[in-house]
Amino acid sequence: MTDQPTPMMAQYLAIREANPGSLLFYRMGDFYEMFFQDALAASAALDIALTKRGTHLGEPIPMCGVPVHAAESYLLTLIRKGFRVAIAEQMEDPAEARKRGAKSVVARDVVRLVTPGTLTEESLLEARRHNFLASFANVRDDCALAWVDISTGEFRVMPCPAPRLAPELARHAPRELLAVERSGLDEIAAEAGSALTELPPGSFDSGAATRRLCALFHVETLEGFGNFGRAELAAMGAIVDYLELTQKGRMPLLRPPVREASGGAMQIDAATRRNLELTQALSGGREGSLLAAIDRTMTAGGARLLERRISAPSRELDLIHARQSAVAHLGSDPRLTADLREALSRSPDMDRALSRLALDRGGPRDLAAIRSGLTQGAAIANMLAEDAPAVLAEAARDLTGHDEIVDLLDDALIAEPPLLARDGGFVAAGYDADLDETRRLRDEGRGVIARMQADYIAETGVTSLKIKHNNVLGYFIETTSTHAERMLAPPLNARFIHRQTTANQIRFTTAELSELETRILNARDRALEIEREIFARLCRAVLEAAGRIGQAARALAEIDLTGGFADLASGEGWVRPHVDASRAFLIEGGRHPVVERALKRKGEAFVANDCALTAGETPAIWLLTGPNMAGKSTFLRQNALIAILAQAGAFVPARKAHIGMVSQLFSRVGAADDLARGRSTFMVEMVETAAILNQADDHALVILDEIGRGTATWDGLSIAWAVMEHLHASNRCRALFATHYHEMTSLSARLPGVENATVAVREWEGEVIFLHEVRKGAADRSYGVQVARLAGLPPSVVERAKEILHQLESGEREGAGKPAALLDDLPLFRAAPPPPPRPAKAQASEVEARLRDVNPDAITAREALDLVYELRGMMVDQAG
Structure with a gap:
């Protein structure tokens, strides 16, 4: 036991101290090893075995490790769990360290810190x-x-x-x-x-x-x-x-x-993004979001561009119109769109390939990705006509003029190169004469020797001449003593050098044979060295052209997104919206893209609805009433999503749409508490509502659902009423305001910019039928009890609720006045009657007893007919 660490452990501790806050991957041969607290943390996070290596200060040193070739998968797990990782590589060949002495340690240093925001590897990224x-x-x-x-x-x-x-x-x-x-x-x-x-x-x-x-x-x-x-x-x-x-x-x-x-993009706050499920569903994950419903892109770059456009819809009219024109152009030519999308499907991710090459983390496949992307880009540019809209024409120009780099990569690389440059085998035959010869020696050594032997026989006339090999002499020329005399005499003796004489044979060598021997023995390493040199030259050439290659990558993404929008519009029956600088918001036959997609999968149709929030220069607010489950929240969200799609440059799910520029989008839909910050559901609702009222301008679009529902009825009604008045008088914005407070419908008579709308339902034989149609007018009830019954509440609870509701409504009609008086006057709080006792089980009749003994699958038709007569007779006897 010693208090002094070994030289290797001292090196580890020094590197660890220089990189605080990170797990240290310490390279030892084919493994990254971790020690001490790093080993304890990593073994738990990665679920790998924890071992020990020596002692330090009298205690065993915890140790765990991961294979170098599989390190990326472990890195991904660690990054997702919040760790940072410092990677310490061996900076020299271990043989060099051994030359310095038995106790010398291989030089190591950290070559990279891996953190969540600095990932580049394909396997670590989405x-x-x-x-x-x-x-x-x-x-x-x-x-x-x-x-x-x-x-x-x-x-x-x-x-x-x-x-x-x-x-x-x-x-x-x-x-x-x-x-x-x-x-x-x-x-x-x-x-x-x-x-x-x-x-x-x-x-x-x-x-x-x-x-x-x-x-x-x-x-x-x-x-x-x-x-x-x-x-x-x-x-x-x-x-x-x-x-x-x-x-x-x-x-x-x-x-x-x-x-x-x-001010270049529509402002959308965090709560609105979450409520509208723009890029992620409330349940977590991409499925169920707007992004998942509309993504028709064929490339990774196009998908990333789509997310950026949906996350930040533009407020520049000229840009929006240019993007719409490009979508319309492709939408009018389905054949062209299909051809473009087919070509795009073969286009790799050039942006990320470039990044890996720049950081020296790339390989031959990244070079091949550049080659393939530029090749496909040229083909795509040729598909687009010269008179294409500006967005497409500019993209086409960025896809041309790359012939030099494409030719270089095409000449240098095989069709499907390996992942890693260190493996070799990625340079095409015929590109480099030295490499071709080296490979020939490596792969066809015997054939090369045989051809040299044939040349020597022709030169000397000695037919018995052989080129042989042993571990002592290596390659040598051997012939009999009789024939050797010719080779020992001038002029051949100047070329054939005597090496050894045996009892019956004489052995020679030549300068060419010695050189060939060295080249054959070193051919494998030399071939890899030449390929590494070629790889470095190709990388430099690509990086020198990185600016224009990056433009080409962006052009492919733009065309891909435009084609995706066109395919979406033609496939789903979406229309080009009219977007201008006004405050208009007129939607005919609007639909919710995510809900409609889900209904189509089940073979059901979506009920489209109109929305008209324009009333000249006055505020335009719809006060929406109607029962739960009727579709109010869907209606609110679909209009917000239509605005986002329009300003992102896409077509929209509607028969017709006129949208004045939306500067800000606010959504207060749904309810959830925030326990981590000590906020109740009602507090979250009020905080989000306050943000809207304090920020919304006259070009904002606001959608609010059930403001005030998290507190007492009269408090909630008062807050909702005041919020509505503030939106109308102060914010003067366009808004959809859904509520169950039917008392608020009277505001439409007092506020010129407020109109009532309701979601229609029908009652039939005590059942509630949701029509999902939004109409002008106000609802007079919420059908909450009926919805509760549909949800599966016990019948006794539903019946009791009906009784209480009837008493409350009767009290209001009869002028009971204040809520307290109403509650005092009506027997609302008497104990709910217990459910009626179940009737005593009657003794089974003779007919029932007889039927219980019958197995229908075991009797014939004749026996069944006889049984019917028998049972009928028993019933007659009982009745008598």
């Missing part, structure tokens, strides 16, 4: 979603948010006042958020699903940030990229500083930063 790393900076109350996806190169920044941080994080859903301090951000980051990483203030220094960004993009000034404020520079600089730290100086291939204007 192909159809971005993996953003975000940074929030606050410089003297001037705030900004920057975000980057190092797997695609996307790099953006925007001014972001502190109150806007939560909505913007909800929009981008970054995997990791960088901040100078954690105060107040833990809760916001957790709500967005982001791991919060604290950096020192120096990382957010705006002056240092400018220098970092200029160095990264090899420019003297950032003015060519935009006019950035100090907070924006600080946020971007922190990202660059963090990437230098985690990537150990090997920076990813980032595009120049783009500054987003705060």
